[in-house]
Amino acid sequence: MIPKFLESFDFLKLLNLSYNHFEGEIPTNGVFKNASATLIKGNGKLCGGIPKFQLPNCNNKKSKKTLTPMLKLIIFILFGLLGVSLILLSLFLCSLRKKRKENTSSNSINLFLDVSYQSLLNATDGFSPTNLVGVGSFGSVYKGILNQYRHTVAIKVLNLARRGASKSFKAEFESLRNIEHQNLVKLLTAYSGIDDQGQDFKALVYEFFGNGNLDEWIHPTPITNESFENPRKLSLIQRLNIAIDVASALDYLHHHCQTPIVHCDLKPSNVLLDDKMIGHVSDFGLAKFLHAIIQDSSANQSSSIGVRGTIGYTPPEYGMGNEVSIYGDVYSYGILLLEMFTGKRPTNSMFLNGLNLRDFVKANLPERIIDIIDPNLPWERQEGEIRMNDTHNEDQNESLKIQECLILILEIGLACSTEVPRERMDITDALVELHLIRQNLLEPVSTDKDFKLQVH
Template sequence: MSIALDLSSNYLTGELPVAVKNLKHLGEFYVSQNRLSGWLPNSLGKCASLEYLYLDGNLFGGPIPSSLSSLRGLVELDVSGNNLSGGIPEFLVTLGELKYLNLSFNDFEGVIPSEGVFKNASATFVEGNNKLCGGNPELHLSRCNSKTSSNTPLRVKIAIAIVILGVALVFSFFLIVWFRKKKKQQPTTTFGIIYKGIHEESGAVLAIKVLNLLNRGASRSFLAECEALKNTRHRNLVKVLTAVSGFDYQGNDFKALVYEFTEKGSLEDWLHPSIDMNEQETVRNLNFFRRVSVAIDVAHTLEYLHHRCETPIIHCDLKPRNILLNEEMVAHISDFGLAKLLSTDGVSYSANQSSSLRFRGTIGYAPPEYGMGSELSTKGDVYSYGILLLEMFTGKRPTDERFKESLSLHNFVKSTLPERITEIIDPILLQQRDTRGTIANITRNRNILGNGRHLQCLISMLKIGLICSGESPSERMDMNDIVTKLCSIRDKLHPTRLHSED
């Protein structure tokens, strides 16, 4: 069984420690999508058992270290989306087990090899490196220029160099702008990319999730999602219209899932809106009533998955990014790529089996017992739901940099309730419009959200979040009880109706 270490999609900074050389029996190492910088340490070459090495989406610079030539069993290497430079190392040609190589969007230069893994254009990715040339014609790189004639005057050479540099800078600028927009329009999920499409005949807008089958576990994710959703029927589940499994025009495996499109994006977009410097800021504020409504939608869905399906389902990756909102701001749970099905004896099973912790959720939302090797259970989803509630009403991610050592989002909320509640709630909830359309400037001496009833309801929501996110599974509530309590809170808010402004 391969030993795996997955630190992907966090906020890790600094250099990759030289001490990585001590991980001599590590078979899989993932640090994708962090903020790591510096040169790749030569000590990586000491990890002789490595088969899967993913360093993509960081700020690494310098060349690929020659010490990696000792990783004779390397099957997949991804260093895309960094600032790596220099030539393509010739030793990559000699790695006979290498089946996937992604060097995209770096600053490599020179002639690209044509042997080894580079023979297979469907297994080698080099786009976004404008100084590369030659290689397999299917890579569509420019031909390598011959040396400039020695008879050419120096001033002509300088003029040519300046023109080429100017064109390259302009082209690079547009390439960067295009790539950033491309990434924004195509959000990634656990194992693929979501595209927005339009049905040619009906004109219906669709969301199409195309699996990246070169990612480890993508095929299992596809099977798990199909298995989990094939017999489910609930208004708050994202609706799968069809699944596609076949081959693309190059004869490679192709798998995709087609969903109904959700117009308002994800809950992540509303709780933590990002600001694009090239676009006008769009104000996305969820008021208190909308948040309560979304919380109830999600709770009803989990209660259905855990207790009303013929085969109970554990979602395993509940977080704001996997909760989508339609035009009416109704919440839908999505991305069942990590889902597990419970057999009649309570044991989890799925097409997506793996020994790696990579498949046990997202850091900050996954329950602590999963990190200690405990069996998956519905109480794991309850923990994730509790963290989700705390995040929705405080506006703080569980991975916020302030939560270090013994301080967590759970402890942060627990230490302030109920007397200091105004210190922890999302500041947006302190600015609710009254019936005359003016801003209520709430202070500690005034009732939050307008009156005491709303204050008590908010405290009750946070208390449910604390119970659900308790460290021990036995302390957590069942989704049936959670739904009952949330509906009671909603009833106390009436006759107040949902505000139309978001």
């Protein structure tokens, strides 16, 4: 019979079906509407069509063709084989998925063969509250000593009852196992298995930092064995050094890893300080590999990104469902920088009716720089930081130099935290600027009263 689909070819101008032993009814649409454009000579069993074909009417009673027993058997066997194949394939995929789920964070993680649940239990005195040093979104951190390490370690135990904890464990492990930088926390080992009760148990082991996190230093409160007269304080140079440390870590994650990594939760409490007050970025539980985001840009993923991060540090585009990007980390860094030098959290109660930390800083620069700087920031210099003389002029220039430095630092914070992502300063450029500010700040004070920091 003449294929019915030919009548749907709107641009078909000539169709020659002559002498092809066609039979049955001719279609009536498309090219078949034009008797001069459709040649049907030599097909004696055709019927119907438009009147110009001058063919007999078709008999509406179509003969029913019955399948032979052999053909029925062949069809039955083929469908049976197809059904069995589909069942076996489904079972295989389910088994593979289950195996991957069990082994993705188990077999790969247990490449570290030097840790067990019992060793973690012993290291923390049974996860004693006296060894608890912090509680995060997805777990608790304990300090302890493992036999294979001579120094104190930090053991992060995941709360697997918390939704997203397993994904956080996997993200943190995958992010840190193949990267190493002096300003990133070092993952020493990990465990994924069961505890002594037969329940799932996951833990990550890091190097321990005795000076706590940056948040505790920016917003100091008296702690045990610390006098009220000598609270924690960070000098100007210390804050600038830590800001450079964090920028160096982000620059490495964004531009120097084999696959760019977006941290997604940069904030002062996730910056740990070692004994030399060097900053180390930690907590990669929300981190994302950039290639994975590009490959999976589904609506479901985009809509879930709005909750990624911490209020106050999360860029505005995440709240609108945009995909995570290095620009989001830069925004968080800008807010962190403003907080470091103003001493005000982005969630401070003073920020009401649309006012936020960024607008507060922008409205007061540069004229009221003294009014917005953290009152806990010591103005006096620590030994070896800046050489000072006793003359009045140089004291004046020193004060001007410090103010100019603070203005430039806060301007970098503003440039990193603009609302439009692609207008934000690149973290590499911010790092260069901060190095220049530190270099100028550490140079001897100029005797020129019209002194100006030379930063591009």
